[in-house]
Amino acid sequence: MNRAAVPPGGRVAAFIDLGTNSVRLLIVRLNENGSYTVLTRQKVTVRLGEGEFESGRLQPAAMERTVLACKNLMEAARGFGADETVAVATSATREAENQDEFLALMKEGAGVDLEVISGLEEARLIHLGVASGGDTGGREAIFIDIGGGSTEISVGGHHAPRHRTSLKLGAIRLPALFPPDEDGRIDLETYEAMRAYVLAAVRPALDSFGDIGTDLAFGSSGTIENLAAIAGDRSLLAYTDLCAALRRLYPMSLEERRQIPAINPGRADIIVGGGVILEVLMAGIGLPAIRISDRGVIDGLLVDYLSGFEGFLQGSPVPVRRQSVVHLMRACRADEGHAHQVARLALRLFDTGAASGVHALGEEMRELLEYAALLHDTGKIIAFRNHQHHSRYIVENAGMVGFSRRETLIIGETACFHRKKAPSEKALIAAGLDPAGAKAVRTLSALLRIAENLDRSQLGLVNDAALRGEGEGVVIEVRSQGGCDLEIWGVRDALPAVEKCLGRRVEIRVA
Incomplete structure (x- = not known):
């Protein structure tokens, strides 16, 4: 592959990851010596997928607040002198019946040319991004990311997955299918129904992976980070601690969950749904624990981008x-x-x-x-x-x-x-x-x-x-x-x- 040289003075690149729950911005300066400098990281909760899983369409209010948020992020990119912006959209945009309408609004209202990526491409980028921030010790590992609308799973070394899949299971999607009561409480019957639904959805995917051959696992997404914080260890989440946390969380009212210091109040209504997905996956794969990562799609975009320039080790087999x-x-x-x-x-x-x-x-x-x-x-x-x-x-x-x-x-x-x-x-x-x-x-x-x-x-x-x-x-x-x-x-x-x-x-x- 022909790789470009970083021009004298460097090159500034901006990356946007538009998910179901939030939109993220990463701006970096590529330096001539094969290093890069992070100029800013920003995240805005937009809930783009709110109401979509019931109707199949992105809702006007959700599109409006997303366009406004992305407009502000693009202004930040211009302020940092970005030479190029790479922007991708995932599950919510991918599945929306009115996708074309939304893409046009983003282009006109925010100045963003969004590329809608497939679930498999999302899994690949997550794998690259999370692996770039976690040492596997030369071993293969499992990578699990629970987003608002989809869950991505991959298996492989730190620079490439050999298996990957994307499931229509997410922390926002699942509660939309199994709504709590008016106070946000989930009864035992509903909780067990959620687990059964997730198990039926994940079993074919896990069967297709065959013998995964490793129990080294990394989990990413705000939901997984919050669950680990509730369990008391922000770097590692044991399966037993996850189960204990869920047993504590699901009978609570929404307001009670919001009062837990480890939970981002904006995730209090979706954390049980995300937790159920993770619980079923860890049980199905046989994971005693999962390492926590704060990286994801946007970091994978960076690794992909850097691999196109001379002198950068990111994305290579180098440990x-x-x-x-x-x-x-x-x-x-x-x-x-x-x-x-x-x-x-x-x-x-x-x-x-x-x-x-x-x-x-x-x-x-x-x-x-x-x-x-x-x-x-x-x-x-x-x-x-x-x-x-x-x-x-x-x-x-x-x-x-x-x-x-x-x-x-x-x-x-x-x-x-x-x-x-x-x-x-x-x-x-x-x-x-x-x-x-x-x-x-x-x-x-x-x-x-x-x-x-x-x-x-x-x-x-x-x-x-x-x-x-x-x-x-x-x-x-x-x-x-x-x-x-x-x-x-x-x-x-x-x-x-x-x-x-x-x-x-x-x-x-x-x-």
């Missing part, structure tokens, strides 16, 4: 964690050549040090060392002075995808201590690390400090480096393609901090 690190490095305009040279040398020191018994850290820490090396200079985007502290702040607060809090802390603290004073175990524990993590950072930061100084001139003069245990001490062996006096001087200057972290005498030898 999500590495994508996230490289994106942050580029967004902070770090010197990539220097960062990769330091990472290469740091990994050589790690591997040779492990082989000779200098340390006993495993593959997990090796990966985190590489990422710390790639990100160690990101703080220079703020200022060179004390940039190591700025790097730590950026790493620990950038929301890198796919990392636990502990892993993020290890990367950030390792990046911080590539220069100046050596870290104490006490200070690292005070920063939030456990004793084992603090001990690991002391070793990793020593290796990174050596590697950083071995490219002090940033000319890539050092071909190779190794760490050898020799008696009670440690030897750093350096091979270069020519003179590297500045690098050797830098390492010697760093030896006191390195020795403090490794707890051993260290010397350097140049081959």
